[in-house]
Amino acid sequence: MFELMRSISIDAENGRASGVAYVPADHPLFADHFPGKSLLPGSLVLELAAQVAGPLAEEFVKTQLKIERWSILGMVRDARFLQPVFLPASLEITAAISRSQSSNVSANVTVTVNDERVMQAELVMMMLESSAEWTAAIEARNDRLARWKEAS
Amino acid sequence: MSTRDTSAEVAVLVRQTLALPESEPIEPQQLFFYDLGFTSMDLLDLLFRLEQHFQIEIPEGTIYHLARADLAESEFAEDAVLTEAGRARLMILLYDTPKELFPARIHVTTLPRFCTVGAITRLVDHKLAEQKCSS
Numbered sequence: 430m431f432e433l434m435r436s437i438s439i440d441a442e443n444g445r446a447s448g449v450a451y452v453p454a455d456h457p458l459f460a461d462h463f464p465g466k467s468l469l470p471g472s473l474v475l476e477l478a479a480q481v482a483g484p485l486a487e488e489f490v491k492t493q494l495k496i497e498r499w500s501i502l503g504m505v506r507d508a509r510f511l512q513p514v515f516l517p518a519s520l521e522i523t524a525a526i527s528r529s530q531s532s533n534v535s536a537n538v539t540v541t542v543n544d545e546r547v548m549q550a551e552l553v554m555m556m557l558e559s560s561a562e563w564t565a566a567i568e569a570r571n572d573r574l575a576r577w578k579e580a581s
Numbered sequence: 582m583s584t585r586d587t588s589a590e591v592a593v594l595v596r597q598t599l600a601l602p603e604s605e606p607i608e609p610q611q612l613f614f615y616d617l618g619f620t621s622m623d624l625l626d627l628l629f630r631l632e633q634h635f636q637i638e639i640p641e642g643t644i645y646h647l648a649r650a651d652l653a654e655s656e657f658a659e660d661a662v663l664t665e666a667g668r669a670r671l672m673i674l675l676y677d678t679p680k681e682l683f684p685a686r687i688h689v690t691t692l693p694r695f696c697t698v699g700a701i702t703r704l705v706d707h708k709l710a711e712q713k714c715s716s
Contacts, residue, residue, distance in 0.1 A: 504622055506629065530641045533625065553625065 431573055434480050435519075436581035441492040444526030444536075446485035448577065450477045454516040467516035474514060474548045475505055478538040482524040484574055486534035486554040489526050496531055496556075499567065503533060503555035512547040520547075532556055587635075587709070591702045594630045598623055609699030610677055617698075624693055631701070637708040644692040647704070648674040663687040675700050 433456075437448035452459075454467045462468055483500040490496050514520070524536040533555050540548040559567060592607035599617065601607075613619035619627075628639050648671045649657040657667040663686075671692060672683055678695050687695075 504626060506626070532641055535629075553629075 431480070433477060434573070434577050437481055437484065437574065437577040438581040439485050439488050439578070441485070441488035444485070444489050444493075444529075446481050446524045448481040448522045448524075448581075450480070450520045450522065452514075452516050452518050452520065456516070459516060469514040469516055469518060471508075471510045471548070474510070474520070474540055475508065475550065475552070476502075477520060478522050478524065478540055478548070478550065479552055479554070481522045482536040482538055482552045483554055485524050485526065485536060486529075486556065489529060489534060490531065490556055493529065494531055497559075498531070498556035499559050499563065500534065500554040500556055502552060504553035506535075506551040506553065508548065508550035510548050512542070512545055514542055514547050518542050524552075527551060585709075587705050588699075588702045590634065591631070591698060591705060594627060594634055595698060598627045598630060607698055609697060609702065611698050612678065612682070613696055613698070613701075614694045615682065627701075631705060635705055635709060637705065637712060639704070639708065643704065644671075644674070644696065645689055647707075648692065658689050661689045663689065671695070 433450045433452050435449045435451050437446065439446040452469055452473075456467075458473075459467045459469070462470060479502040483502070486500045487498060490498050519542065521541045522538065524538045526534060527537050528535045533553055535551055535553050537551050538549065539546055588609060595601075595607050595617070596603065596605060599619075607617075611617055613624060613627075631637065632639055649667070650670065652666060652670060656664060657670065658664060663671060668683060668685075668687055671687065672678075672680060675695050675697070677697050677699050682695060
């Protein structure tokens, strides 16, 4: 899913972030979903929203709580899928921190396509201390994040 | 005097967390992790529901701080493991949890695992009383 993100902008001071993802109609992931009428699965809409909420949560705890943690999507609460997302589609994602603790950070996320809200949810990001075996994954993620930020 | 039945309201939220039918009895002496099969994510979900429903805040470390009370940090836990005194304090706070369930070494991040439904109900009552006093 990482290659679908195009840009991200994070305002850690105010606990807000926005990002853009582009999903082409001919992406092999969606060949069977559905033939001739590509539809982005709701789970992947959530995953794209988490791609924005995760880095926001990490920068937020670093700025506000002065701790370095890595986030993974732990829980989805009150998710509402308001419109189907037919492909190709450019998704605009916003995230705003709603509560934060050292072990978990919640963010309200909304996803819009062509100015129409397609999904809203509260994502609970679990904040983990990194371990040595994560080094390569963290470096790759930081490279991606730098590219997304540069593009915004 | 408040006529609010916190216990019944907590039971409803526990059922919602586990998607249990209304007919499923939830009793104060039931342990979340041992009797109800809670996971740590279920507990987090329940805490969010409690906060939203009762309009209270339950920050992480609440059980830790309530159990420690006036005991010095270093007397309560060492290297994130409860001391003997800390373990005794936790057992006093969670008096309705069977004593044999408390292992010799208790990591400070695992304290909510020893809570009964009744203990969480007492915590909610405590938070509601705190809120009433400050308003």
